[in-house]
Amino acid sequence: MSPQGRRLGISPRELRRQAIDAALADAGIGRELVDTCICFGVQPEDLRYAGLSPRASFALNSGGASPALSVVVAAGLIATGQADRVLSVYGEAFTGAAPRLEPNHGVAGRSDIGGYSYGYPYLYGLVGPGAVYAMAARRYMEVHGATSEDLAAVAVVERAYGSVRPGAVGYGRPITVADHQASRMIVDPLRLLDCSRPTDGGVAIVITSAERAADCAGSPVAVLGAGCGHNIANWWDGTMDERLGAAPDAARRAYAEAGVGPEDISVAQLYAPFTIATLMQLEEYGFCGEGEAPAFVRDGHTGPAGKLPTNTGGGQHSGFYATGFTPLSEGVLQVRGQAPTNQVPDAELCLVSGSGGNGGVHGSWAHVSLVLGRPR
Known part of the structure; x- marks a missing residue:
């Protein structure tokens, strides 16, 4: 990783090179051994800037799923x-110049406001990921009787992790439920302390076969299982806000390929x-039952002494925001035993x-x- 933080004053290209x-x-390994870039x-x-000369290079765009998806794509290329x-x-470098959001005027090059539009619902005023997640939150609260204090409990745990991680956006600043409220x-x-903040930073990973990884200098981490899913079917059956997408496909496939279950x-x-x-x-990953996640968090299970420490670097909420590379990078560090x-x-x-x-479509x-895991 490059440095991660707000207003670093470093260009995106230089962050990637670092x-x-x-x-x-x-x-x-040297640059000459990299044969594919994603x-x-x-x-x-x-x-050119990074001095690379791969056989193949391409862009991949599936939003925050892209980093984990790049691992799956790389595995296929290698296989x-x-x-x-x-x-x-x-x-x-999200915290450099503020993005200019253009309304939909139908002018060439200004069809909508890009990633902030969240597709078709933009026509009816739904703008930005916060609005999308807020609808999911409201549904969850109505169906399961959850409260804003239950959301606060999540924020408190993740800020506690971030408050002791040097370089995290929440470093040195733990919060309480009262602060959240x-x-x-x-x-x-969703309140301010329910939301992540944009940060600047670069992350890169090398994916190779288990045999080649054994010859690398660093400690290899094995991809034991992977699974993909998509929520677009939720649009057709009218359940857009019921899940994040782990169920029914992605989690099941990853667990099955790894030969493990949530209890492992x-x-x-x-x-x-x-x-x-x-x-x-x-809940979707099976760590607790439907509607039981608030109690699971309140009982300390996602904290450092719990049965499932979760987002141990502070996550996107209190660590840093590098899309899906935030959880992926911390996962690598944890399995290596190198989390700072x-x-x-x-x-x-x-x-x-x-x-x-x-x-x-929102929620899709x-x-x-x-x-x-560790190489088997």
Whole structure:
């Protein structure tokens, strides 16, 4: 990883180059051995700037699911002999110049406001991911009797993790439930302290076969299982806000491929830019029953002494926001036993999730599940 934080004053391209340098040094391989690059967004100058000369390079875009999906794509390329060593690279400087949001005037090049539109519902005023997650939160609260204080409990745990992690956006600043309740409303029922904040940073990973990984300098982490799912079917049956996408496909496939169940997972790193996403995924992944996630969090199970430490670097809420690379990077560190703080003892199996890339309808997230572990 490059440095992660707000207003770093470093260009996105340089952040990506720093992450590439760090990843190659960690693996102990030279640039000439990278034969495939996967990037997020089209970055035509990155290969030249980073001194890379792969056989293949392409962009992958499935929103916050992209980093975990890049691992699945890389595995396919390696399995079919199309690649030996794949470099997956991300880097953005979100807190530089403020984005200019253009309304839909129908003018060429200004069809909508890009990723903030969330597709078709934009026509009716639904703008931004906060509004999308707020609808999911409101439904969850109405169906299961959950409260804003239940969302606050998630925020408190993740800020506690971030408050002791140097470089995290929440470093040195733990919060209480009262702090959460006093924070201003953003999109009802989500308050300011339910929401993640954009940060600057780059992340890169090297994906290769188990045999080649054994010869690398760094400690390899095995991808024991993977699964993909998509929520677009929720549009057709009218259940857009009922799940994040882990169920019914992604989680089941990842567990089956790894030969494990939720009871075997040591630590979880969940894609959760808003607190409601943590609650919903705890249930979808089978860590607790439907409607039981608030009690699961209140009872301390996602904390450092719990049965399932979750988002141990502070997550996207209180750590940093690098889309799906936030949970993926912390999962790698935990399995390696190299987390700078909040290292979970004997973190043999880590569940990593990624969500995003709506299919033109709110709540229609793509979802990818990974089970990471030590090489077997």
